[in-house]
Amino acid sequence: MNSISPNLNIMIKACEKASKVIIRDFGEIENLQVSKKGPRDFVTKTDKKVEKILIEELSKAKKNYSFITEESGIIKNTNEEACWIIDPIDGTINFMHGIPHFAISIALRINDELKSGLIFDPIKNEIFYAEKNSGAYFNNHRVRVSSKIDLEECLFSSNSYGVKFATPNLNMRNTGCAALDLAYVGSGRLDGFFHNKINIWDIAAGILIIDEAGGKVSDISAFKDEAIDLRASNSNIYKKMLEKIKNF
Known part of the structure; x- marks a missing residue:
């Protein structure tokens, strides 16, 4: 395994914690598909719960960093130059229909430059991440884009x-x-x-x-x-x- 920065380590831990909620709620979706109300309200709650966990976990480690999030918008803290960018569930409509193709996305941007990025697919247990000038990884193995030409x-x-x-x-x-x-x-x-x-x-x-x-x-x-x-x-x-x- 490659060595990862403290920031990326924080991101991975936050994702692992939040994914427990996603996996549990995803298991409930089948029951909701048949209910009159449908799963939409339930999914909104899941989104908010997941975002709350991510914000709490990231804030524990970096108390003064700011946030841009899908659900809560911009949260300004004392350090506005360092910013976590979060999508708690990207692929919400898939999630809502019981389709196992969605992910948590977290990035860290400092002074307008992306420093760390993590995309975690909780159902397939696949993690993609990268750090500035340190390469890109999938489940701890270095990855490259395809080399196709045609x-x-x-x-x-x-x-x-x-x-x-x-x-x-x-x-x-x-x-x-x-x-x-x-x-x-x-x-x-x-x-x-x-x-x-x-x-x-x-x-x-x-x-x-x-x-x-x-x-x-x-x-x-x-x-x-x-x-x-x-x-x-x-x-x-x-x-x-x-x-x-x-x-x-």
């Missing part, structure tokens, strides 16, 4: 709009979880990802993972933390992918 052999992911736009020019998937899509690009399972109007908490960890895995990610510095147009792929096909989706 677009016809590549597999891409996006949301439903992206899939509709790019089919049949590219082989497309819409998995419903942007964080895992990016983790999969970083580990070579997918070859590219593009999405318009996406939020920072969905992509922060994934951007760093792809970057550290030798891939190429579009510059998002012109965007605020919401409504980001993102493009990411292995470096060989990046320009070809952009050409295919230039009007998207």
Whole structure:
């Protein structure tokens, strides 16, 4: 196993604790599918519970760091330059339907630079992480983006709009979880990802993972933390992918 920083260690521990709630609640989803009320309210509660655990655990270790979270928005602490970026469950709709494809995403950004990123899939027990200038890892093994060159052999992911736009020019998937899509690009399972109007908490960890895995990610510095147009792929096909989706 590679040596990991104290910050990443904190992130892993927080995810492990929060994932117990997710796994337990996911087990309840089947019962809720048939109830009149349906699972939506239940899932909102799970999201909030998970976020609360993550914030508590990360704050114990770094009392003065700030937060950007999906559920609670911006939480300013004394150190505004150091910021945890959290999505407690990315892929909520999958979760709500009992589909085991969703993840916790946490990133640490200091002075506008992503330093650590972690994407944890609690059901498959798969963990993807990266630290600035230290490479990208999947379950403690170093990973790289794919080395494919021919677009016809590549597999891409996006949301439903992206899939509709790019089919049949590219082989497309819409998995419903942007964080895992990016983790999969970083580990070579997918070859590219593009999405318009996406939020920072969905992509922060994934951007760093792809970057550290030798891939190429579009510059998002012109965007605020919401409504980001993102493009990411292995470096060989990046320009070809952009050409295919230039009007998207």
